[in-house]
Amino acid sequence: xxxxxxxxxxxxxxxxxxxxxxxxxxxxxxxxxxxxxxxxxxxxxxxxxxxxxxxxxxxxxxxxxxxxxxxxxxxxxxxxxxxxxxxxxxxxxxxxxxxxxxxxxxxxxxxxxxxxxxxxxxxxxxxxxxxxxxxxxxxxxxxxxxxxxxxxxxxxxxxxxxxxxxxxxxxxxxxxxxxxxxxxxxxxxxxxxxxxxxxxxxxxxxxxxxxxxxxxxxxxxxxxxxxxxxxxxxxxxxxxxxxxxxxxxxxxxxxxxxxxxxxxxxxxxxxxxxxxxxxxxxxxxx
Numbered sequence: 001x002x003x004x005x006x007x008x009x010x011x012x013x014x015x016x017x018x019x020x021x022x023x024x025x026x027x028x029x030x031x032x033x034x035x036x037x038x039x040x041x042x043x044x045x046x047x048x049x050x051x052x053x054x055x056x057x058x059x060x061x062x063x064x065x066x067x068x069x070x071x072x073x074x075x076x077x078x079x080x081x082x083x084x085x086x087x088x089x090x091x092x093x094x095x096x097x098x099x100x101x102x103x104x105x106x107x108x109x110x111x112x113x114x115x116x117x118x119x120x121x122x123x124x125x126x127x128x129x130x131x132x133x134x135x136x137x138x139x140x141x142x143x144x145x146x147x148x149x150x151x152x153x154x155x156x157x158x159x160x161x162x163x164x165x166x167x168x169x170x171x172x173x174x175x176x177x178x179x180x181x182x183x184x185x186x187x188x189x190x191x192x193x194x195x196x197x198x199x200x201x202x203x204x205x206x207x208x209x210x211x212x213x214x215x216x217x218x219x220x221x222x223x224x225x226x227x228x229x230x231x232x233x234x235x236x237x238x239x240x241x242x243x244x245x246x247x248x249x250x251x252x253x254x255x256x257x258x259x260x261x262x263x264x265x266x267x268x269x270x271x272x273x274x275x276x277x278x279x280x281x282x283x284x285x286x
Contacts, residue, residue, distance in 0.1 A: 030062065037184075054185065070160060075153065098254070101139075113129055113133055192217075239264040244284040
């Protein structure tokens with residue numbers, strides 16, 4: 001059930017003389033975390049309709065981006081997928097290029113080993129197992145047929161894990177689709193801000209011990225989760241340089257992909273990458 005909250009103030013837009021209030025809605029279990037949607041609307045009923053669409057659409061995209069069917073048919077046959085999946089995977093391919101391979105959705109076989117070991121309460125998998133799994137990490141063997149609407153993994157040992165791009169892609173797409181002109185969506189630390197609050201030029205977003213200001217952009221935070229959550233594809237081991245890395249960028253999925261890469265890279269390398277793509281970067285040390 002969605003909960004709605006009317007905040008304690010009402011703002012009037014002088015341009016049209018109509019009253020707008022700020023409302024907030026929350027739902028658990030969206031992309032495995034809690035999603036919070038906030039925006040300005042004329043009344044609670046109008047906002048509730050927008051919020052319901054946002055959460056239903058996110059649930060739909062979460063199911064679509066699961067990749068189970070594609071993984072199950074690796075090395076067997078192409079799988080027909082909706083256009084949203086094609087577009088997300090094309091974004092993931094571009095993210096791989098942008099991040100010099102640090103953000104790689106074909107890392108699924110390696111990530112699965114880490115997941116299984118964590119589930120068994122173990123600390124470090126055998127490196128031989130990781131090296132064997134890494135043989136199937138190959139973006140060039142992910143075949144995306146835009147015309148036919150299919151996806152194919154050429155080798156049976158391959159699998160996709162789109163977590164480094166999918167949430168950011170979904171958040172950006174939903175915020176493009178919502179008809180609210182001023183809104184913020186937060187999915188487990190990935191925040192997309194659209195438009196501006198009435199009478200203001202930007203949104204104030206609390207981050208770490210400070211406040212950042214932006215609009216029509218996304219703030220993506222990586223790190224601070226379970227050991228082994230973000231794996232360096234070069235070493236096949238968890239990235240350990242920072243406690244958190246965050247990126248602000250106008251494109252939601254780009255912010256998502258870059259924050260993953262900057263969590264892995266050295267500060268100097270990460271700053272150079274952020275500058276290359278016009279992103280603002282933050283890091284939190286251990």
